[in-house]
Amino acid sequence: MSAPNKSYDPVEVEALKPEAIERMRDEALAAFAAADSLDALQEAKVAHSGGTSPLALANREIGALPPHAKAEAGKRVGMARGAVNKALTARQAELEAERDARMLVEEAVDVTLPYDRVPAGARHPLTTMMERVADVFVSMGYEIAEGPEVEAEWFNFDALNFTPDHPARQMQDTFFVQGPKGSDGDGESGVVLRTHTSPVQARSLLDREPPVYVVCPGRVFRTDELDATHTPVFHQIELLAVDEGLTMADLKGTMDHMVQSLFGPEMTTRLRPNYFPFTEPSAEMDMLCYVCKGESVGNPDRPCRTCSSEGWIELGGCGMVNPRVLIACGVDPEKYSGFAFGFGIERMLMFRHNVEDMRDMVEGDVRFTRPFGMEI
Ligand code: PHE
Numbered sequence: 001m002s003a004p005n006k007s008y009d010p011v012e013v014e015a016l017k018p019e020a021i022e023r024m025r026d027e028a029l030a031a032f033a034a035a036d037s038l039d040a041l042q043e044a045k046v047a048h049s050g051g052t053s054p055l056a057l058a059n060r061e062i063g064a065l066p067p068h069a070k071a072e073a074g075k076r077v078g079m080a081r082g083a084v085n086k087a088l089t090a091r092q093a094e095l096e097a098e099r100d101a102r103m104l105v106e107e108a109v110d111v112t113l114p115y116d117r118v119p120a121g122a123r124h125p126l127t128t129m130m131e132r133v134a135d136v137f138v139s140m141g142y143e144i145a146e147g148p149e150v151e152a153e154w155f156n157f158d159a160l161n162f163t164p165d166h167p168a169r170q171m172q173d174t175f176f177v178q179g180p181k182g183s184d185g186d187g188e189s190g191v192v193l194r195t196h197t198s199p200v201q202a203r204s205l206l207d208r209e210p211p212v213y214v215v216c217p218g219r220v221f222r223t224d225e226l227d228a229t230h231t232p233v234f235h236q237i238e239l240l241a242v243d244e245g246l247t248m249a250d251l252k253g254t255m256d257h258m259v260q261s262l263f264g265p266e267m268t269t270r271l272r273p274n275y276f277p278f279t280e281p282s283a284e285m286d287m288l289c290y291v292c293k294g295e296s297v298g299n300p301d302r303p304c305r306t307c308s309s310e311g312w313i314e315l316g317g318c319g320m321v322n323p324r325v326l327i328a329c330g331v332d333p334e335k336y337s338g339f340a341f342g343f344g345i346e347r348m349l350m351f352r353h354n355v356e357d358m359r360d361m362v363e364g365d366v367r368f369t370r371p372f373g374m375e376i
Helices: 018-034 038-049 054-062 067-106 125-138 199-207 248-263 323-328 345-352 366-372
Strands: 150-152 176-178 191-193 212-221 233-243 269-276 279-288 312-321 337-344
Touching: 018 038, 018 054, 018 067, 038 054, 038 067, 054 067, 125 212, 125 233, 125 248, 125 345, 125 366, 199 212, 199 233, 199 323, 233 248, 233 312, 233 345, 248 269, 248 279, 248 312, 248 337, 269 312, 279 337, 312 323, 312 345, 337 345
Parallel strands: none
Antiparallel strands: 150 191, 176 191, 212 233, 233 337, 269 279, 279 312, 312 337
């Protein structure tokens, strides 16, 4: 670095000459004005006001001037640098404003444009409910079995010990696809939309060798008008176990386990005598009301809407598989016994979720299904 020198004349130092300083300043101002983007301005900034810019280098020269010359040269360089920085800040603000204005236009979202995204769907609560119930049995080792919805009358009725004149066969209950048995004189089995999932019992027994443990979820059909408590298409789950030594106690224990898995550990079931052609003995199965746990019975201070203060909720039919059914399906009733159980999913959804009108389940309005969550 040059040492102070009394005879040093700033006018003689090239870089500090007024024309040189003016030129440096003008070049800087021109470069800033010419910068048409923030990146270009950044480059111009490094070149014209950075540590190695001509003005910064000229500034360093001041230190080497004799004291009497420093003030004048310092003022000249300082004013030039001040002008340069001011111009830089102004151009920076200008370019940023331009960029922001451009972004507002380019990145604008037109909220009135047509909406093309389809919301993620979810399965219907009836489907998830049916799977939840089936899972309880699958976890006990049961196998899922399915059968056709358009079913031979033989599987739907005959194999299940319904006599030819059983009222359930009549037109007012059953959708016939092909005339009732014998109606066309050839004595062949008719074809129906299955009225329950019990024909899958017969199919499962014909397909497999005992022991048989199957759970059969599916859609069933009856000629009911659609109203708050009936629908001509609904869902059932059927359970069938055939093994050596099965008793009514196994049936009860299995059903207790099911209601405990679905509704809580303190749940239990009770059986009331009933009649089904394909089970003997047969029973109607009730489960303890999972809301009041029976406490509403005879207790007017604590009425229960879910069970109408009965303490129990009717779930479905069950019983020990009738030996006639075992014989019709080629199973030796001397060696094997079995239990079966069937119930409606719509009903279960109704009381489990306080659904008051069955039509809500079939109308397909997402305002009904959405509160059940997006389980897929
Ligand atoms: N299938 C009978 C019904 O639809 C229910 C049932 C199933 C009864 C299994 C006994 C055993 O009503």
